[in-house]
Every structure is written in C-alpha cells, then in structure tokens.
Amino acid sequence: ETHQLIYTNDKRFGLSHIPSMNSYGGVSWEGFTLSKVAQDTANVFGCVANGGKTGNGTPYAIGYFSKWVTESLGYSSNIIYFDQEYYPEYIYVCQNSNTMEAITHGKVFNARAFTETDTLALTISALNEKNEETGRITYYLAVDGMKNNGWEKVSLVTLGKAAALSFRMTTTDVSEWGANTPLYFALDGLTVSVNPLTSVIDSPT
Numbered sequence: 001e002t003h004q005l006i007y008t009n010d011k012r013f014g015l016s017h018i019p020s021m022n023s024y025g026g027v028s029w030e031g032f033t034l035s036k037v038a039q040d041t042a043n044v045f046g047c048v049a050n051g052g053k054t055g056n057g058t059p060y061a062i063g064y065f066s067k068w069v070t071e072s073l074g075y076s077s078n079i080i081y082f083d084q085e086y087y088p089e090y091i092y093v094c095q096n097s098n099t100m101e102a103i104t105h106g107k108v109f110n111a112r113a114f115t116e117t118d119t120l121a122l123t124i125s126a127l128n129e130k131n132e133e134t135g136r137i138t139y140y141l142a143v144d145g146m147k148n149n150g151w152e153k154v155s156l157v158t159l160g161k162a163a164a165l166s167f168r169m170t171t172t173d174v175s176e177w178g179a180n181t182p183l184y185f186a187l188d189g190l191t192v193s194v195n196p197l198t199s200v201i202d203s204p205t
Contacts, residue, residue, distance in 0.1 A: 005081065006032060013190065014081040015061060020069045030066035030077040034059055035186075037097075042108070046097035047186035053092045053151040060188040062096065065169040067178055075131060078167040085129070085163050086192035088156035093122060095141055095148040096184035103142055103173075103181060110180040111173060116145035118172045122185055124154075126162035133166070135159040141185065151188065157197050165190075 004021065005014035015032035023029055037046040038057035045062055052058035069077040102111035103120060114120070120142040126135040137158060141148045156165075171181035 006034060012083050016077065016079045019073060019077055030064050030069050032061050032063050032078060035062045040097045042098050042101035044096065044098040044182070044184055047094040048097055048100050049094050049150045053188045060186050063167055063185050063187060065167060065183040070168070076166040076168050079164050080190065081164045082162070082192065085161050086194060087161055087196050088126065088159050088165060089191045089193055089197060090153050090155050091187055092151045092189040093139055093141070093148065093154050094151045094186040094188070096186055099182050099184045100147065103147060108182055110175065111182065112180065114142055114173070119143045120181060121170045123168045123170070124156065125166040126159035127164040127166055129163045131164070134162065
C-alpha cells in the first residue's frame with residue numbers, strides 16, 4: 001500500500017492525505033487535511049465550532065471520506081497511523097460546516113435536509129499492524145433529529161490496542177450514485193496511551 005501522510009506530534013501520528021494519489025489538478029482530495037478556518041460558512045475546510053477544541057481559529061483536522069476511493073483501494077481513505085502500537089483513549093469530533101449546511105437546509109449539491117429518521121454516522125475502527133480490523137465504535141453526527149453542534153469527546157477505550165485508526169462515514173441520504181450528504185467531519189485532541197487503561201472514559205451517545 002502507498003500512502004501520502006501528514007505527520008503530527010513529532011511524527012507520532014500520520015494522517016492519510018489523498019491516498020488515491022490523484023487530486024485531478026488540485027480540484028479533488030480525500031483523506032485528511034489540517035485547517036484553522038474560523039468561520040462557520042458552509043466551508044468544507046471549516047467546522048461548526050469555528051476552530052479547534054482550544055478555541056476559535058486554533059488548528060484541527062478535517063476528514064473527507066470517499067467511499068469510491070475506499071472501495072478502489074480496498075482500505076479506508078481516512079486512516080491515522082501510529083508510530084507504534086498504542087491504546088487509544090479518546091478523540092474529539094465536530095460537525096463540518098459544509099455537512100451541517102447540507103443536513104440542515106439541504107442546499108448542498110443533491111443533499112436534502114435531514115428528518116428525525118435520518119442518521120449520519122462516523123465509524124472508528126482499530127487496525128493492527130496487518131491493517132486488519134480488531135474493533136470498532138460508531139459515533140452519530142446526526143441521529144433522532146439531533147445534530148452534533150460542537151466538539152464532543154468520544155471514548156476509544158473499548159477499541160483496545162491499535163496500530164492505526166480507520167474512519168468511515170455513512171448517511172441515510174443516498175441515491176443511485178451514492179451518498180448525497182457531503183461526508184466531511186472534523187477531529188481534534190486524539191489521545192493515546194502506551195498502557196491499557198483501567199477505567200472506561202465516559203462517552204456521549
């Protein structure tokens with residue numbers, strides 16, 4: 001497998017960036033990129049919190065999940081690789097500005113506004129050194145008429161030891177060409193440990 005990576009935390013984490021290796025002249029991308037966009041204006045590089053978890057305009061990561069690239073490669077377009085095996089503790093998740101516009105007003109491409117029966121899910125999987133899934137959790141960015149509207153702490157403790165984390169998104173707004181909802185999400189504050197935790201961190205449902 002070939003990966004282009006964005007390294008963070010002294011190369012402790014490597015975020016997949018355009019794993020398809022083709023940006024079509026700079027007009028397309030998938031995987032992760034870093035952002036400091038501080039306006040919630042339906043921007044694909046923004047989040048509804050107007051910055052990272054430490055305040056307006058502070059850095060955070062934006063993920064764009066491409067089902068087409070994922071199916072073509074045989075692994076997710078969105079993976080965070082570790083420099084060694086760790087025990088993931090938690091991560092902060094926030095709604096992307098463009099995605100929020102789509103599920104609220106339905107004015108983004110073919111997307112429609114969500115009803116109370118719609119869901120937008122982010123599935124986070126632990127991978128071992130062979131890129132095999134060893135556990136997963138699902139966090140809902142929209143469910144039962146409620147939408148993520150800021151940074152929420154999501155526990156990763158149940159995933160156990162991992163060499164990487166894989167991210168995939170699903171939506172109930174789909175057509176014959178696939179998802180109508182823009183599959184963007186924002187991440188910040190990934191925290192891992194070299195030792196297993198003895199207690200479970202509370203996580204929002």
